[in-house]
Amino acid sequence: MAAAAASGPPKIIDSHLHVWASPQQAAEKYPYFPGQEPTLPGHVEFLLECMGQAGVDGALIVQPINHKFDHSYVTRLLSPVMLENLECHFYHTPFGSVKSYSHSSMSFQDGYRAVRFNPYLWPSGQLMTNEVGKAMFAKAGELGAPVGFMCMKGLDLHLSEIEELCTEFPSTVVLLDHLGFCKPPKNQEEEQVFSKLLNLSRFPQVYVKLSALFRVSRCQYPYEDLSDIVTKVVSSYGANRIMWGSDFPYVVPECGYKEAKEAVWQLLQQAQLSSSETEWIMGRTVNQIIFNNPSSSS
Template identity: 35%
Template sequence: MHLGRRLFATSFATLATFPTPGSTAASMTGASRVIDSAIHLWSDGEAPFPWASPPPAELRSAGSPEAFLAAAREAGVGGALVVQPANHMHDHSYVSEALKAHPTFFRGMGLANPTLPPEEAIAALEALHTAGFVGVRFNAGAFEGGLCSDVGRALYQRAGELGMPVGVMAFKGLAGFVPDLKRLCSEFPSTTLVVDHMGFFRQPASGGQLGDAAANDEASWQGLLDLAAYPQVFVKVSALFRASGEAPPFVDLQPRVRQLLNSYGSSRLMWGSDYPFVLPGGFPLPEGVSSTPAALTYAQAAAVPAQWSSVPGLDDAARAALMGGTAAKLFGFGGDKECAGRGG
């Protein structure tokens, strides 16, 4: 079967397993506040917030705070960590405006700039902290000389001093970065490390629903499990459409989630959607393909973990931590819940 046909062969039987309209992630998990640990927001590209690179045409309008908040209200999601998108690169002004407009609903994770000399990179990080960002992402492949280069070590250490968790995105797989991460964890134990998207153990990371074109990278998976030895390491059980080789509810991830629970415990795991890329079920997609069988509405995406009924240890308390409790503690979400769709 050609790739394009396989991508569009969504199972109606699978879709039928999702909750009926009106069900929310909070009602299905028992979580007091569901928090999404991985979303992106971007502008319409017009001044004063131009793009560094345009988002996918079909997702341009989905990147506004208003669009996300409407989807969050329907899904029963009560907070989200906004990760600075590549579409705006190191211009954080658009995300900053969203954080100011919705201070109880959103928290922000900025993007480190490893192309600067260490002193300038640290100054940029400190400016993000002053602007209210609570974490910083390292795009691992962007660090010339590796994560343990002079700028990498300086940024990692300073992030810990500022109380900003470092999120590591290893888009081509975690395995090659594990030695440096172990070194950083040992040298700077006060810095919290968050591994994005389950370490991108399925490759290519554009989306798991690529048939024979995708495969599991077990070295990256083992590296992720090895990092559990460091108590300051957390994992985002996020972008499930990138990690799973099956259609929703991604049953093939259940054994992986069990391993993560055994290695990390629920208090070091957090769910994330990778909105809005979850809507087409992948990104970037092959030419001529606009969605995959992993495509879900946001409400459906938030409800997936509630359907993992056969995972030992994923009881109500663990599910509540996964779906919001861990992120709330790590990123400083307050107890006052902002109503999605209005300013905070």
């Protein structure tokens, strides 16, 4: 996909964001899924404007719920002509659900690089460790495609499933969205859940997204209550298993895109990380696991 660039400043890669069609584009060619019409702009031109202002070089796009299983809008952005016109290299994932593929037909084309498991799209009463879930998880590992987990209702609800999949299929890389949705603990029960997030680091294939800070912080921007969480996650996983993400465009009305990146920088400074560790979190980690390219400047 993206050609290797000459050596230069470390690339800053946003590991978690969404794009969807504008209302005009939706009416003409890329319809929204019924009942999932967006309430805020998320078209690619707006994203590029925000990335330019923030000094962000690339992005891992997560398929939005607004188009559900129709990936045509994101696929359009992957065409060589479109990439050239946009003057930007995108790192994309289809991040579909259990209903997106059968394990036998699962493949990655058009620049797609990963899968997302959304436990709330599984049939009622079934787990991600059912026959289909295991087959897809195993197939993703065979294809070298990371599997993201969105545990929006709480990591503890899905921890045993993730552990079972990691144990049975150690070659499949796992991405935990939004710090596993662990907020700064306020009681013993929340402390235990956060400890379980840290304990998942025993599986070397597990990576954590330091993303959507506004979703996990109990405070307003710049989300300073996450300082201790960030320090402990980095200590447990190592910077080379952590990646920052904005959750664009949802982050824009919360604090702004540029400000979201700056909030992460501030938290990493508070954690007293080295410049090398910061480079891993801000771009090298996602570059390595998506493109097997650890270089921070390519």
